[in-house]
Structures are given as structure tokens and as C-alpha cells.
Amino acid sequence: MFCLGVLLLSAIAAKNYIQASLDYYQARQLVDWWHQSDEPVSRSEFRLAKEAMQSAVELDRDNPLYLDLFAQILEWGMVEQLGDTTTQIQQAQSLYLHSTSLRPTWSVTWASLAMLKWRQTEFDQDMLMYMQKAATLGPSQPEV
Helix, strand or coil, rough: CCCHHHHHHHHHHHHHHHHHHHHHHHHHHHHHHHHHCCCCCCCCHHHHHHHHHHHHHCCCCCHHHHHHHHHHHHHHHCCCCCCCHHHHHHHHHHHHHHEEEEECCCHHHHHHHHHHHHHCCCCCHHHHHHHHHHHHHHCCCCCC
């Protein structure tokens, strides 16, 4: 009976992992398309990407790759004015900070936090710290 319970839990975990991965790749494809396209992001595309990443993060809350992409999508929505800017900024910052707690050496996440501060015109000690961490951890990364 114990083995059956373990097997069932393993099957549920595997299903959640697969669904989170599918959600991530759906959103990733949209973001890649946005980077290549000259067209503005549509409200429906933004909603689709946002919902996919919301699902992925709910299924795997401690995946920094998912957290970063979700934050990027929220930032994109903020720039394109596709939602509540204040809420999106707060959510993106929270996602980036959680990501840095899981992977403190990801320089691009630190740079993204600095960029988010810049977008808010918040030139404070936090922004300086984010920029210093990004520069220290990723001096050869073009994104930084």
C-alpha cells in the first residue's frame, strides 16, 4: 500500500513538472516572437503568456527560470501598457527577488532588477546594489 502511495505521488509530481514545462515553452515562444517582431504585443498574446507563466510558477514555485520569464512578461506588459503598471512592477520585482534567492549568481536577474528600478526612476541604494551584483557576476555577459 505504501508503494502505491509513493507511485501515485510520483505520478502527480511528474504530471505537474510536464505541465509546468509546457506552460514555460508556450510563453517562451511568445516572448521570442515578440523580440523578433516589429509588431506591438497584442493584449491577447500578453494574457496568454502571462497565464501560461502563472500556471508554470504555481506548479513549480522554486524554478528561477520560470520566475525570471514571468517577471519579464510582466515588465513587457508594463512597457506596452497592457495592464496595471503598479501591480505588474511589484509582481515582477517580487519574482526577480525570489529568483535571486534561489540562484544568487545569475547576473542577468540582478541586471533585470536594476532595469526595473530604472523604469520606475528609483535611483536608490537597491538599484546600485543590483547593478554592482550584475557587473560583478556577469562582466562578460552581453545582457548585463
